[in-house]
Amino acid sequence: MSGGQWMVVMIVLIASFSGIIKAKMGIGRRRDRRDYGVADDAAATAENYRLKSEISNLKERIQVLERVVTDTEGSVRLDREIEKLRDARHD
Template sequence: MGWAEMVVGIVLVVTIGQIVRAKMGIRRDGQSGDYVAHDPAASAEARRLQEEVRTLKDRIAVLERVITDNHSSVSLDREIEKLRDDRN
């Protein structure tokens, strides 16, 4: 086998590999460069989880603000006591 036949063989193997990957839906990840299977259900789940994490972070921020803000916590205590007194 000569060098020209070897070059043609390598090109042929690489081309067939790329065609097989394309048919199977395997793509290269833009960030890490790894090959990953394209799964619409997994990407929808990832978007749902990202939205849930964003919502939880917003809730934590509100809780931190309520706990650390002394003035509003004192007024919050007054309002709770006022509601308790009105109920009795």
């Protein structure tokens, strides 16, 4: 077999093998080339929505924490207020 024929045989074998693997795993495509299966499942869609909402909430919390950490004037003021409360409690 020449080099070109060998390459054609290898391509056919690889394509066949990947088709078998996809069939075993249940992976398929629609006519419009979109994957189907888990993405169309209502539970997966609900979970996706829940996770997006959770990520949004976590991003908001991170912004608040960044603001608290970088607000040096507010933290100094807060330290003074805490010290005043401690002093008033000890008097």
